[in-house]
Amino acid sequence: MFRSVLVGLDGSSESRAAAEWAAREAKLRGLPLRLVHVWEPVPEPMAQAPLLGAETQQHWSERIPRETAEGLQSRHPGVDVTAVHLNGRPGDVLVDVARDAELLVLGSRGLSGVGGFMVGSVGQAVIARTEAPVVLVRSGEQAADEHTMDPAGIPSAATSFRPVLLGLDIRSPDDTVIAFAFEEAARRRTALRVLHAWSPPPYNIYGLSDHVSVYDELAREKAAELTDALRPWRQKHPAVEVIEASRAGSAADQIANSSRNASLVVVGRRIRRSRFGAHIGPVAHAVLHHAVAPVAVVAHA
Known part of the structure; x- marks a missing residue:
């Protein structure tokens, strides 16, 4: 090849x-x-x-x-x-x-x-x-758009790269997507920010006190799952600083909002072959239409 x-x-x-x-x-x-x-x-x-x-x-x-x-x-x-x-x-x-x-x-x-x-x-x-x-x-x-601010508060190609942002679904994390994001961060000698979004429990099925305790417990579980999913990758790439973020809400909205401080956004796209044609996927499609940094769409099985 x-x-x-x-x-x-x-x-x-x-x-x-x-x-x-x-x-x-x-x-x-x-x-x-x-x-x-x-x-x-x-x-x-x-x-x-x-x-x-x-x-x-x-x-x-x-x-x-x-x-x-x-x-x-x-x-x-x-x-x-x-x-x-x-x-x-x-x-x-x-x-x-x-x-x-x-x-x-x-x-x-x-x-x-x-x-x-x-x-x-x-x-x-x-x-x-x-x-x-x-x-x-x-x-x-512009090249400067991918970099942090200089002492004058202006993006400059002479400063360090902004973090690479990875939107990760921990229900089915794919090695191809994660590896791509880590390698891009390593090439730029910058941090990798990994964002996982999850759906909070509906308010109407809990009393207020119960809801707060259930929400907090779920938030801790999701954060722990993200840490577990990234642990082997931290070991493979010890030089890459990893910043984890597990938040409730829409994945596409969270990624798009965080893209303002990223040099590159990485999202996955599941390969689907059907008689109705190929599809990008709802999260990747939404991120493409709302992110402000370059977006890498990585296909995976």
């Missing part, structure tokens, strides 16, 4: 931000960066139009990846950058080439300029169908 960080490129500001993030990630991993520009052929009558002729299509399809690769190479010396142009439906092509990649990075528009992602149909289809980890990066994402 050709080990590389792969990024989907279409010339938009979203894909350019994704390419910059992917170049930084490739450097952290010590892997080459591969840019994939996919051109979906237009219908023949449109292709004959003066502005969409064959020569124009070829010009832009070759210019976008070439110029992007040249720019990335100059800004990220030491990273081996190559570019390839492929024809076909972007969703299908990216899923196909991602089979040989360690990581696929895609760009997305931000929602209202405040937070979250506007995940297009191609992005959703690729995330739902590929078994390689997929990272979604918002337009405008």
Whole structure:
């Protein structure tokens, strides 16, 4: 397998931000960066139009990846950058080439300029169908956004990375997802914050005093379960500081709110194959639409 960080490129500001993030990630991993520009052929009558002729299509399809690769190479010396142009439906092509990649990075528009992602149909289809980890990066994402504040109170690429945030379901913790999060924290030499959300008991079935005692006992049990689930991983990665958080409430809301202080958010997606097509999963889907940091969706069995 050709080990590389792969990024989907279409010339938009979203894909350019994704390419910059992917170049930084490739450097952290010590892997080459591969840019994939996919051109979906237009219908023949449109292709004959003066502005969409064959020569124009070829010009832009070759210019976008070439110029992007040249720019990335100059800004990220030491990273081996190559570019390839492929024809076909972007969703299908990216899923196909991602089979040989360690990581696929895609760009997305931000929602209202405040937070979250506007995940297009191609992005959703690729995330739902590929078994390689997929990272979604918002337009405008900067290297400094992943770092802590400097003495002047401004995010700076010269300061340490913000923690990596892992949303973990302790009912069925998956080694693939946990390992990915620990490794990303180790590469960044930063802490890993692990967040588990659980549902509190309904108020109406307990008296007030009983409810408080049941709630507190359940909170202690959930916190202990999280600690137990992470104990072997702490031993495997002793250099990674682990910050545990077990809270009652919606998993998606908790992860999205905590993403403001994260350099990267990691969530899992169970691989489901059905006649109704692939699905991202409700928590991952909600996190993608509301998190403000880059989000890695890691597929698992």
